[in-house]
Amino acid sequence: MHSIYTFVTGPLVWVAFLVFIGGLAGKFVYLTSLAKNKDPYVFSYLHLKYALRSIIVWLIPFSTRNMRLNPVMTVVTFAFHICLIIAPIFLLAHVIMFEEAWGVSWWTLPDAVADVMTWVVLASIVFFVVRRRVVPEARYVTGPKEFVILGLVALPFLTGFLAYYQIFDYQTMIILHVLAGEAMLVAIPFTWLSHVMLYPMIRGYMGSEFGAERHVKDW
Amino acid sequence: MxxxxxxxxxxxxxxxxxxxxxxxxxxxxxxxxxxxxxxxxxxxxxxxxxxxxxxxxxxxxxxxxxxxxxxxxxxxxxxxxxxxxxxxxxxxxxxxxxxxxxxxxxxxxxxxxxxxxxxxxxxxxxxxxxxxxxxxxxxxxPLYLQDTSHSHASTFNQMWVKDDEWIDTLQWQEDEYRDEIPNLRIPLEKEGADFFYSVIGPEPKFRTQLIGQAAVLMNECGVDWTMPATPGWDNSDMSMYSGDLEIMGRIKRAHFETARRLRVKRVVMGECGHAYRSVYDVGNRWLGWREMPIPVIHALQFYWEMLKEGRLKVATQMEEPCTFHDPCNVVRGMGLHEMARDVVRAFCSNFIEMEPNREQNYCCSAGGGVINCGPPHTKTRVLGNRVKAEQITATGAKVLIAPCHNCHGGLEDIINHYKLDVKLVFLIDIIYAHMHKSNAI
The missing domain is CATH 1.10.1060 (Fumarate Reductase Iron-sulfur Protein; Chain B, domain 2)
Structure with missing residues (x-):
């Protein structure tokens, strides 16, 4: 058991991060060079001010008409993304591992807050699943793939939570937790989870088109 | 059923x-x-x-x-x-x-x-x-859309208007409006004029009064303008919507080259939405131009300019409650909504906004070449735009201004189908009726 633990928290972490970062970098290079060859005008219309305007406005809750039309979805989406990103980075247990490995550490969240954030992530995913089953326009375009991806995002949080509270066998759960986290990282470049990178890319371009060329807001 | x-x-x-x-x-x-x-x-x-x-x-x-x-x-x-x-x-x-x-x-x-x-x-x-x-x-x-594209390919205009019919129509309109403005001219082929006025196929075909009214506006504003007597006068481009990008490029090139041949400083375009999209967004890019190769301004911009420069003067205001439909291609496409409102407010004393409006406005459901798909598809677009009817009704307005040809076609059908008590006009209709005409008899 211990050797499996050492393996998944050692070499496999490197592999996961390499695929995650390398995959996204590769996707970025692939899409930008493709755009240079086939859609060169994407670059002629890029406009820093309006690209940033679009990216920033869409990161502010209730700033767009559609966010105001769907208040519950807006609250859940923002809470979900904030917790999803903040909780793992500032979790005490994660920071300790970095400190032990590299001797670097940073500010950490109190465990109680991290707990709440985990709950928020899991509850949001339940909300997304229910929404995709219940809301006709979401249900119509949702396939099995979407639920698999949501599951991939939920698992690291669920297993992390179970491990922390030592529900079921701790050793097994912590290994599953690390594996689930690695699976999610690996999935990012190859699924629509890549919107973590494509969001600023598409917004930057469309924001430039709307702001600089069409002189109009894109929200 | x-x-x-x-x-x-x-x-x-x-x-x-x-x-x-x-x-x-x-x-x-x-x-x-x-x-x-x-x-x-x-x-x-x-x-x-x-x-x-x-x-x-x-x-x-x-x-x-x-x-x-x-x-x-x-x-x-x-x-x-x-x-x-x-x-x-x-x-x-x-x-x-x-x-x-x-x-x-x-x-x-x-x-x-x-x-x-x-x-x-x-x-x-x-x-x-x-x-x-x-x-x-x-x-x-769709058969009708393809026919329109064939017309573009054969005649360089959208409606199979023959070369001599085009010139004849302009001269007829000049003659017609001279009853009111004796010194009115529609100058043809005047090289070096400040701008050439370009219209879309339906204007000479069945909305001819719009050309005459525009000529009255030009006359009153004292501008140096012209219209071409050759193909290239039509700014419309339905091939852009049918997917025939090769024909789209050809007709856009003909339009820009006509402006170059006449050595005008810019082109002023009538009240059409999609034609504007074709010069600033699609056609120019296909031809390799980042921007329009020659400045093209929409009628809304032109009216606004004339009003601000004091050349266009308001004689009377329309008092009937009116509302304004923001055409997608000039509003979501070029942000002309405030200019349009300045002109509307100058000529209309009782202006009511639709909700939502400006860049959030609902499309007329005729744009994007949909109306050119012809009678087989009319019900699709009319039933597909009940919200527009509700939006118009909610304003309580009696006059609906839509500065776009396709919007007109679409809104006309919506007004008929949903039995709306509203009169549909172009902005130039209101300007023509309420402007100060110093040369009129």
């Missing part, structure tokens, strides 16, 4: 008969050519990023008018067309192509409102034009 079911049952030989001739091989190679060779980066980014949340739905008037039927949501339309083409690597049936063409040509106005609703800014309108391009290359295009 319900209205919605009737709208579904459409007989269009341009779709059915042409699709019946397709082989699986031709469908596959055409789809892959467009997906792999003509389009790539943007297409891949848009398709790969969509998380299928369905949040784009509230943007679409078809979706809202069909009681939130997900088949009409922007993402729903992509699912029924492009996703399936990509998933099957082009192995789709003739029936699939007919359905895809029906969706892309008649159930989407490529108005880009959904771009403003997608959290990522995915351009679903662009994706629908990719589907249209595929259908065009397969020869599966």
């Amino acid at each position: 319900s209205e919605a079911a009737l709208a579904q049952k459409i007989d269009d030989p341009g779709l059915d008969e042409t699709a019946a001739k397709l082989t699986p091989e031709r469908i596959r190679t055409t789809i892959n050519r467009v997906l792999q060779q003509e389009n790539s980066a943007r297409l891949k980014a848009f398709v790969g990023t969509c998380v299928s949340c369905g949040l784009c739905s509230d943007a679409c008037h078809f979706f809202l008018s069909h009681d939130r039927d997900p088949k009409y949501s922007p993402a729903g339309k992509v699912k029924q067309t492009l996703w399936e083409m990509i998933r099957t690597k082009g192995n789709v049936s003739q029936e699939f192509i007919v359905r895809a063409a029906t969706i892309a040509y008649t159930e989407c106005n490529v108005c880009k409102r959904c771009v403003q609703y997608c959290p990522f800014g995915i351009d679903t309108a662009y994706l629908m034009t990719v589907v249209r391009r595929i259908c065009h290359l397969l020869g599966v295009t």
